[in-house]
Amino acid sequence: MLMPTGGGKSLCYQIPAIVRPGVAIVVSPLISLMKDQVDALRAAGVRAAYYNSSLEAAEARRVLAQLHSGELDLLYAAPEWLMSTATLARLHEIASDSQASSEENGGDSRTSGIALIAIDEAHCVSQWGHDFRPEYVQLGQLRELFPDVPVMACTATADPQTRVDVQARLGLADAPIFITGFDRPNIRYTVVDKHHSLEQLLTLIGLNKGESGIVYCLSRKRTEEVAGKLAAAGVSAAAYHAGLSATERDRVQTAFARDEIDVVVATVAFGLGIDKPDVRFVCHYDLPKNLESYYQETGRAGRDGLPAEALLLFGLADAAVAHSLIERGGNADQVRIELHKLNAMVGFGEATTCRRRVLLGYLGEPLAHDCGNCDVCLEPPDTYDATEHARKALSCVYRLRQGFGIGYVVDVLRGSGSDKVFARGHDQLSTYGIGADLSKDAWQQLIRQLIHRGYLEQDIARYSVLRLTPAAMALLRGDETLVLARPRVKLPRAERKRAGRARGGPLGPDTLVDVPVELREPSAAEERLFAHLRTVRKELADRQGVPAYIVFGDATLREMAARRPGADDELLAVNGVGETKLKRYGEAFLEAIRSFTQTEELDTP
Numbered sequence: 001m002l003m004p005t006g007g008g009k010s011l012c013y014q015i016p017a018i019v020r021p022g023v024a025i026v027v028s029p030l031i032s033l034m035k036d037q038v039d040a041l042r043a044a045g046v047r048a049a050y051y052n053s054s055l056e057a058a059e060a061r062r063v064l065a066q067l068h069s070g071e072l073d074l075l076y077a078a079p080e081w082l083m084s085t086a087t088l089a090r091l092h093e094i095a096s097d098s099q100a101s102s103e104e105n106g107g108d109s110r111t112s113g114i115a116l117i118a119i120d121e122a123h124c125v126s127q128w129g130h131d132f133r134p135e136y137v138q139l140g141q142l143r144e145l146f147p148d149v150p151v152m153a154c155t156a157t158a159d160p161q162t163r164v165d166v167q168a169r170l171g172l173a174d175a176p177i178f179i180t181g182f183d184r185p186n187i188r189y190t191v192v193d194k195h196h197s198l199e200q201l202l203t204l205i206g207l208n209k210g211e212s213g214i215v216y217c218l219s220r221k222r223t224e225e226v227a228g229k230l231a232a233a234g235v236s237a238a239a240y241h242a243g244l245s246a247t248e249r250d251r252v253q254t255a256f257a258r259d260e261i262d263v264v265v266a267t268v269a270f271g272l273g274i275d276k277p278d279v280r281f282v283c284h285y286d287l288p289k290n291l292e293s294y295y296q297e298t299g300r301a302g303r304d305g306l307p308a309e310a311l312l313l314f315g316l317a318d319a320a321v322a323h324s325l326i327e328r329g330g331n332a333d334q335v336r337i338e339l340h341k342l343n344a345m346v347g348f349g350e351a352t353t354c355r356r357r358v359l360l361g362y363l364g365e366p367l368a369h370d371c372g373n374c375d376v377c378l379e380p381p382d383t384y385d386a387t388e389h390a391r392k393a394l395s396c397v398y399r400l401r402q403g404f405g406i407g408y409v410v411d412v413l414r415g416s417g418s419d420k421v422f423a424r425g426h427d428q429l430s431t432y433g434i435g436a437d438l439s440k441d442a443w444q445q446l447i448r449q450l451i452h453r454g455y456l457e458q459d460i461a462r463y464s465v466l467r468l469t470p471a472a473m474a475l476l477r478g479d480e481t482l483v484l485a486r487p488r489v490k491l492p493r494a495e496r497k498r499a500g501r502a503r504g505g506p507l508g509p510d511t512l513v514d515v516p517v518e519l520r521e522p523s524a525a526e527e528r529l530f531a532h533l534r535t536v537r538k539e540l541a542d543r544q545g546v547p548a549y550i551v552f553g554d555a556t557l558r559e560m561a562a563r564r565p566g567a568d569d570e571l572l573a574v575n576g577v578g579e580t581k582l583k584r585y586g587e588a589f590l591e592a593i594r595s596f597t598q599t600e601e602l603d604t605p
C-alpha cells in the first residue's frame, strides 16, 4: 500500500487489527514511532503494546504475557526482534493455538491467533529506496513462515523501481496494490534562492510564531550552528542529530512533541520517528539529495490537514558540492543513479512551472492542472533574456584560457582592482570590466546556472576551474538564446498574516483545487476559542505526561471551535472524538466551550 505521509496509512492496518480475531503484528523500524502510535492507540481505548530493546525487563515480560493470553489487538515490533528464533517460535505457537481453538469452538478464535502482519516503512527492504535497512531483508521469509496469515506492506515512498523491488523481496509479487493520491494540497511549496539563509529562515519562523517547525540541514555541525543562531535570535530551538546521546535525542523529541520546543534543527535522522500532526512548517536549509527524501520530509508538515509550509532554500553552490561528493563515490551505477536524482532535485528548485506538478510528475502521479498553492502559482517568476550576460561570462572564461574558478572570473568581469588581476595582466583582456552592471552575487548565480544547464563545467580535480562545453559554442556564436528566471531571495507574500496562509486568500475561486473545509477562513472569535481550547488541551496533556496531540489534534479543536458542541452527542459528532476520549476529556472541553461562550455574551453589549 502506497500512501503519502499523513494519508491515514496506519489506519489501514489498525482497523483490520481491531476487527479481525487475534493479534496484529506491526513491523516498524523506529522505537520512538512505535511508542507514539501505541500511546495514541491506548488513548483511543485500543489494546496495543510494543516490544523492542527499549523496554525494561519487567515490562517486556508483561507484554509477552499479554501476547500469549490474547489480550492484545496490536503488537508493534522491531524487525530484529521479530525475526529472532525465539520470537518466531512464540508466534508459531500462537498461530497454531488459534487453529486448534477454532476447531474446538466451532470457528471462534477471537482470543488467539495472528490477525495479520503489517510491514510499515516497507521501502526499507529495498536497496533502490533511499532508506535501506539490512535488518529488513529477513522479513522476506515471513510469507513462507506464516502462509495463512495476511501480510501487508506499507510505504510512503512512491518511485516505481522501489515499488517493484519491495514486492519481490517480501514475496508479495501477486498481492493487490493500493495507491492513494500523493498530493497533499494543504502544504504550500516555496523555493527561494539561498541568500542570507539565516534571515530567510527567521522570516519563515516569524510568519509561524509559536508554531512547531522542522529545519533540515545536511550535516550535524550545521544543525548545531543553526540551532545556536536561532536560539540567539530568541527562537525556542534545539538541534537533533545521530551524534547526540540517546538521552539528549529523547529529550528534544519529547519536548518538541509537547510543544516545549518550537523548532527542531535536524539532520534527516529526525522525523522518521516523529508522528506529530501539527508541524506547521518544514524548511530545507540545505539542498536535499533527491526528490523522494524531499517529498517525504516535507510530508511531515501539516499531517492534520491544516495549512502548512514547505520552504526550500535553494543554493546552486550546494548542488555543486553535492555533485562533486557523488562523483567521488566508487560504484559507477550508484554514481549514475545518484546524479540522476540530484539533477531532478535541482530541476525542481529551478522550475518555472507549478512546483507540485514537477514533484508529483516525478513521483509518477502527474497533476493535470496547476496547484494554486506553490510559489510559482502564487507569484509566477519573472523571466529575462540572459543571452547577452551569458555570452560575456562564457567569453571571459575563454579569454582566461579556461584556467580559473568562479570567483576570479567574476572579478575580471566586474573589473576588480585586485593585485592578482593586475599582476597577471588580466586588466588588459577585452572582457575586463564588461560586467560592471551586475553585482557579484548576480554573476555567481548566473555562472552556476550556466554550469547547471551544461554550458560550463567545473574541473573538480583542478581547483574547480571553469571550462566551456561544446554546448557553449552555440550560445557564443549567437545561434541560441537563454531565458532564465530572475533569482528570488525574498519569501513571497512575506507580508501575509499567519492566519491568512492558504485559508481564503490564495485559494480563491479561480484556483482549480478543491478547498478542504479545514482551509476556510475562521472568524476572530473562532480563533480565540481555538487558542483557549489549546490551553485546555495542554493542561490535560501535561497532567498525563503525553504530547498535546494525543489528547486531540488541532483539526479536532478547530472543528470544536467552529461548531461549539454543547452536549456529549454533539461532541461525539466532531471528527477525532470517540467514546473513550469523550469519557476521558469530554467534560473538560464542553465546560471550556460553555464558559467561553458565556464570557463572550457578557462582553457583547
Ligand code: ZN
Pocket: 353, 354, 355, 356, 357, 370, 371, 372, 373, 374, 375, 376, 377, 378
Ligand atoms: Zn503550483
